[in-house]
Amino acid sequence: MLVQRLLLGLLGGLALWLSFPGHDVWWLALVGCAALALATAGAPWWAGGLAGLLLGLAWFTPMFAWAGTYAGTAPWLAMSIASACYPAALGTVLALLQRGGAVRPVVGAAAWVLMEWARSVTPFGGFPWARLGFSQADSPMLGAVSLVAVPGLGFLVALAGALVAVGAQWLLHPARVGRLRAFGALLVAAVLVLAPTLVPRPTQGEPVTVAAIQGDLPAGFSRTLSAEPGTMLQRYTDRTQDLAERVARGETASPDLVLWPEGATDLDPLHPQRGRTATARIMQAVDAIGAPVVLGGISRQGGAPAPSNMVFGYLPGQGLADVYAKIYLAPFGEVMPMRGLMRHLSPWVDRITDLAPGREPGVMSLPLAGGGQVVLGLAICFEVLFDPAMRDLVSGGAELLVVPTSNAWFGDGDQAAQHIAVSRVRAVEYARSVVHISNVGVSGLISPDGTVHDRTQLYTGATLQATLPLRTDQTLALRTGPWVVPAAALIVLSGALWAARPSARQALHPRRARPATDTPRP
Secondary structure, three states: OHHHHHHHHHHHHHHHHHOOOOOOOOOHHHHHHHHHHHHHOOOOHHHHHHHHHHHHHHHHHHHOHHHHHHHOHHHHHHHHHHHHHHHHHHHHHHHHHOOOOOOOHHHHHHHHHHHHHHHHHOOOOOOOOOOHHHHOOOOHHHHHHHHHHHHHHHHHHHHHHHHHHHHHHHHOOOOHHHHHHHHHHHHHHHHHHHHHHHOOOOOOOEEEEEEEEEOOOOOOOEOOEOOOOOHHHHHHHHHHHHHHHHHHOOOOOOOOEEEOOOOOEOOOOOOOOOHHHHHHHHHHHHHHHOOOEEEEEEEOOOOOOOOEEEEEEEEOOOEEEEEEEOOOOOEOOOEOOOHHHHOOOOOOHHHOOOOOOOOOOOEEEEEOOOOOEEEEEEOOHHHHHOHHHHHHHHHOOOOEEEEEEOOHHHOOOOHHHHHHHHHHHHHHHHOOEEEEEEOOOOOEEEOOOOOEEOOOOOOOOEEEEEEEEEOOOOOOHHHHHHHHHHHHHHHHHHHHHHHHOHHHHHHHOHHHOOOOOOOOOO
């Protein structure tokens, strides 16, 4: 029996990996959740933990292969093993909650929510990549995210998967009632999958013409082997001036707003000496296009002891109007925990400078070239993964979400495709247009229904342009999102207390219940 449980965990992890972009078989997320539910039902706690660990290893090891592009094999495997510890803990909890042998769909789905929350906040601030909800960008379930937010969508995915597991259990029941109950469980799962298609996805709003520039890397340039400082900035100023010339010739519409990605300037525009040169080059492009330009770069803000990952907003004829410093820094990418220990895993450790976090959410208001104002919500790179970061932007008045990123760390793997899928889910969650703009791709202009316009390929230069709606209406997800995790914790606690009652144990072990004539044991 243990072998079957471990095999279910292994196959469930592979199913979860295949459900994400790169493979895009979204319904396999349900299969992965069903596999773990079956593997842990009636299992000893340690067997449930082993099944969960195998699921995590089979899921995250191929999922995070891109993490070893420059860092090497040891950090990639360490990251995968550490991440797999969370499904291992989930498997242990599910085994305890389902020790009677019956799959418990609601309490099991709530346990998934708690596991994903734990991954989002621990360790070192968390790394919420590959959450269940982020696998559903092309799923009919996606509409539900505007009602219950990303944690709630994950709950629904796990619940539907657990109901599939219930159906599988009852199909093996010898009596006719088993087939009827199996049909009922599968029917409810089908309703959970299909009903969200009825949820409206509004796309109306004040139109704004947006241009976003993907510069790509020059020959011989990589994320860790920089060309001469100013090389990347030159690529963006050149492309912006090319766009301005095409506008002047009437070949394309004049943009209201232009966006460059994270790290578009490799010269610090706030540097006490060299900042003037960087600013002059940026302003030459800004004045040529005649529209606000928003761009990313690393800066010490005129002399701070540690640099920050920043976004700068420039206005034609005026100069720098506003800045944002990234708050949610990526561990092992922008800050290096346990630096002494990590040196034994990768020679790249000391090439990473600890950045200083910002303090204020990235809400930036700028005048548009065509008149009026736009309130941008800025989420630099992995910040789009963090629920509090995105809630702060929308509650702060953001009408258009912007995700400037680089992705150059991760080579040709699936990371960039997985990243833009997160932005698609966020677009539907908050009914906001999203500009997902990368140095190397994949970039795209996303409307509030999750549709990607002008999607790019990896390692190509491109100028994207589209008209997107600005929106201010708030979805229900903004209010329900913060309550999903506490509600899940209450469900799991209640389920654990119920399962611990003697009467509940007898109900869960009907064949083990003793007749009334039995002599009580001492």
